[in-house]
Amino acid sequence: MKYTRKSRNAIGSENDTTFVSRLLGKFNSWRLSFSIDGQAIAKGVIIAVFIVLFSITQTTLLSRLRPFGAVPDLLLPLVVAVAMSEKEKWGAVVGLISAFVIDALGGVTVMLLPLLYVPVGIFCGLLTTYRFRDSIPVAALFTAVTCVLRFFVSFLLALFTVHGATPLQALLDFALPGLYANLIFAVFPHLFVRLAMRPFHKTRAERTEENDRVF
Amino acid sequence: MSGFFKSKFFYIVAVLTLIAVIVPTVLCSMGLTPVLRSAVNTVLMPVQKLSDKAAGAIEGFTSYFTAFDRLKEENVRLKKEIASLREEVAGAREIKEKYDWMSDFLELKMLHHDYKLVPAVISGRGSANYSNVFMLDAGKLSGIQRGMPVVSGDGILGYIAEVGPTWSKAVSVMEASSSVGAYVERSGAIGVVEAEYDLSLEGILKMSYLDEDADIKVGDRILTSGYGSVYPRSLVIGYVETVKTDDLTRSITATVRPASTLDQVSKVMVVTKYEVYAEEP
Numbered sequence: 244m245k246y247t248r249k250s251r252n253a254i255g256s257e258n259d260t261t262f263v264s265r266l267l268g269k270f271n272s273w274r275l276s277f278s279i280d281g282q283a284i285a286k287g288v289i290i291a292v293f294i295v296l297f298s299i300t301q302t303t304l305l306s307r308l309r310p311f312g313a314v315p316d317l318l319l320p321l322v323v324a325v326a327m328s329e330k331e332k333w334g335a336v337v338g339l340i341s342a343f344v345i346d347a348l349g350g351v352t353v354m355l356l357p358l359l360y361v362p363v364g365i366f367c368g369l370l371t372t373y374r375f376r377d378s379i380p381v382a383a384l385f386t387a388v389t390c391v392l393r394f395f396v397s398f399l400l401a402l403f404t405v406h407g408a409t410p411l412q413a414l415l416d417f418a419l420p421g422l423y424a425n426l427i428f429a430v431f432p433h434l435f436v437r438l439a440m441r442p443f444h445k446t447r448a449e450r451t452e453e454n455d456r457v458f
Numbered sequence: 459m460s461g462f463f464k465s466k467f468f469y470i471v472a473v474l475t476l477i478a479v480i481v482p483t484v485l486c487s488m489g490l491t492p493v494l495r496s497a498v499n500t501v502l503m504p505v506q507k508l509s510d511k512a513a514g515a516i517e518g519f520t521s522y523f524t525a526f527d528r529l530k531e532e533n534v535r536l537k538k539e540i541a542s543l544r545e546e547v548a549g550a551r552e553i554k555e556k557y558d559w560m561s562d563f564l565e566l567k568m569l570h571h572d573y574k575l576v577p578a579v580i581s582g583r584g585s586a587n588y589s590n591v592f593m594l595d596a597g598k599l600s601g602i603q604r605g606m607p608v609v610s611g612d613g614i615l616g617y618i619a620e621v622g623p624t625w626s627k628a629v630s631v632m633e634a635s636s637s638v639g640a641y642v643e644r645s646g647a648i649g650v651v652e653a654e655y656d657l658s659l660e661g662i663l664k665m666s667y668l669d670e671d672a673d674i675k676v677g678d679r680i681l682t683s684g685y686g687s688v689y690p691r692s693l694v695i696g697y698v699e700t701v702k703t704d705d706l707t708r709s710i711t712a713t714v715r716p717a718s719t720l721d722q723v724s725k726v727m728v729v730t731k732y733e734v735y736a737e738e739p
Contacts, residue, residue, distance in 0.1 A: 299506050304513035308520060331462060335471045343478050347498040348506065354486075357478040361471060369462060 282443060286333070289439050290325055294341050297321055297432060302348045310427070313420035318345050319393055320429035322364045323385050324436035327377050328444075331368025338364030353404060359396055363389050386429045394422040559725045562611020566727065573690070574731035576600050578608075580724055581625070590616075590630035590658070592720055596728065597622045605688055607729045613694035613717035614638070614682060615726055626728075630720055631695070632658045639685035640665060640695055645673035648683060651695050651714055661719060663696060668710040674701055680714050690732040694718075 297317040306314045318341040326334025338360035346354040367385050375381045401408055401417035408416070462468055482492045559577075567575060578600070582593035596602055598621050606618045608628045616636070620627040629636060637652035649668040657664055668674060678698040684691030696716040703710050 295502065295505065299502065299509045303506060303510040304516060307510075307513050307517045332467060335467075339471060339475055339478060343482075343494070344498055344502075346482065347495040348502060354479050354482045357475045361475045365462075365468075365471075 286329065286440070286443060290333075290337055290436075291340075293321055293432070293435060293439070294318065294337070294344055298341070298344050298348050301345065305428070309424075311420045311423040313417070313424040315424035315428035316345075316393055316421070317428060317432055318342070319360065319363065319389055319425065320386050321432035321436065322360050323367050323389055323429075324382065324433045326364045326367035327371045327382055327385065328436055328440045329368070330372050331365050334364025334368035335361055336364075338362075353400070355396065355400065359392060363392070382433055386433070387426065390422055390425040390429065393425055394418050397421045555724075559611070563727060566609065566611055570690070570692070570732065572731075572733035573729050574601075575727040576602060576730050578602075578626070578726055578728055580720070580726060583720065590633040590653075590720075591619070592616070592628050592630065594618075594626045594628060594726065594728070595624070597625045599623050600728075601730045602626050602728050603730070607689045607693070608726050609693055609729060610718045610723045610726050612722075613696065614689060615718055615720065615723070617688045618728065631663065631716065632661070632719075638689055638695060639683040640680050641683045642672070642674050642698075643679040643681050644675075645678075647672035647674055649712075651680060657713065661716065662699065663714040663716060665698070665712040665714050666709070668712070670708045670710065672710050674698060674710065674712055676701060690729060 301314060301317045305317070322334060322338045322341055325337045339357055342354075342356035342360035346356050367389075370385070371377050371381070395418075398413050398418035401413035402410060482495055485492045563575065563577065567573065576596055578594040578596040580592050581595045583591070592615075594602075594608070602618055602621055604618055604621055608615045608617060614631055616628045616630040616633070618626050619629045631638060631651070632653050637650050639648075640651040641648045647668055649665045649672070651663050651665045654664050665674075665680060676698050680695045680698065682689040682691060682693040682695060694717045696714040699713045699715050701710065701712045
């Protein structure tokens with residue numbers, strides 16, 4: 244019996260006729276302007292790993308250590324980092340999934356985080372695409388703004404869900420410590436995402452070379 | 459930018475976001491668990507559990523550093539608490555001591571209705587290591603006179619040798635010059651308990667002048683006989699430790715361990731008045 248090696252085609256390429264590629268072709272035909280190809284799947288897997296890693300870290304290690312007296316939110320800066328790196332659509336999807344996962348693992352009963360994470364993902368992505376450049380100062384600015392938004396959400400949640408908490412207690416015991424912790428720990432998701440997504444993006448030298456060729 | 463908000467993608471995400479907020483919230487408020495949420499938890503639970511164990515170990519290590527301030531505060535608070543408890547214990551000890559003394563006092567008073575007792579505190583002891591003298595904080599003004607016996611709840615201690623208005627000096631039974639008329643409680647055998655220099659170094663008294671056929675055994679309790687001018691009858695002197703018969707004279711001598719010693723007491727009683735009984739032991 245003679246075995247012959249079959250040639251493999253890239254997922255989503257014209258010659259690819261496997262079940263998965265047909266499924267992806269169908270998805271892409273919905274005209275969501277969100278095509279899924281091999282690179283997108285690789286990115287998705289990496290980001291999914293990050294979501295699991297950070298949500299688990301947040302609900303185990305950091306919830307025990309409680310730096311500054313609060314559990315830092317690692318998934319919000321992750322959403323910002325992904326949105327800046329992969330633009331608004333990825334930001335929206337990652338925001339939705341992250342909010343759902345962290346709400347599920349965190350065991351909260353009032354789930355409001357999708358209302359924060361998804362807009363953050365969308366706006367950070369859109370602003371990076373149309374207004375700002377993907378740079379460290381912009382990332383710091385976006386993170387700071389989202390942490391302040393998270394501060395208000397934490398304040399409101401503490402005020403309405405913690406029995407007997409006064410506005411001052413909600414501010415001093417929950418919201419402010421959360422703000423400090425979020426600002427400090429936001430560095431890690433940004434760092435991880437930037438390092439992991441680097442292979443998928445063209446370097447500055449490559450971009451300059453491409454521009455030179457065009458002109 | 460506005461094109462994005464008109465896209466099909468945006469509408470789908472917006473709807474999913476609302477579903478992700480409303481459905482689980484409503485179901486949770488009804489006590490139900492959404493399937494997707496349950497699936498997420500089921501899949502991630504083993505990882506979370508493992509991570510939590512690792513986090514526990516890390517927390518144990520880091521708590522040494524992170525909990526330093528808290529532990530420092532706790533240490534200060536506990537030190538204060540210990541000081542306060544020590545004070546309380548000292549107070550309680552003082553009360554117990556007082557209670558014990560009062561109890562002895564009461565016991566002695568119940569045994570000897572005829573005794574008139576004056577309490578006193580030992581305020582000083584002999585300045586020389588060979589001296590068996592001790593000072594009391596009560597004197598003539600309390601009705602104490604020279605020659606009165608000094609006792610504790612356990613037995614006799616000595617007698618008053620010198621008296622001042624508010625103080626008195628007593629000589630212990632261990633003083634070599636003192637002797638006490640005594641008898642064996644069990645058999646009634648009479649003798650004299652006295653202190654000898656060699657024995658007093660060991661804190662032991664000697665009982666002599668016992669009859670040849672005196673019935674005395676180790677462990678017998680020796681009481682004052684009341685003969686003499688100092689001690690009333692039936693006060694405890696001590697317990698027989700050894701009994702020895704002289705081969706030549708056939709006389710019997712015994713060593714007696716005093717029931718009460720100066721180093722065990724701080725409060726004593728002076729018997730200022732007692733009935734003298736005519737009957738013999």
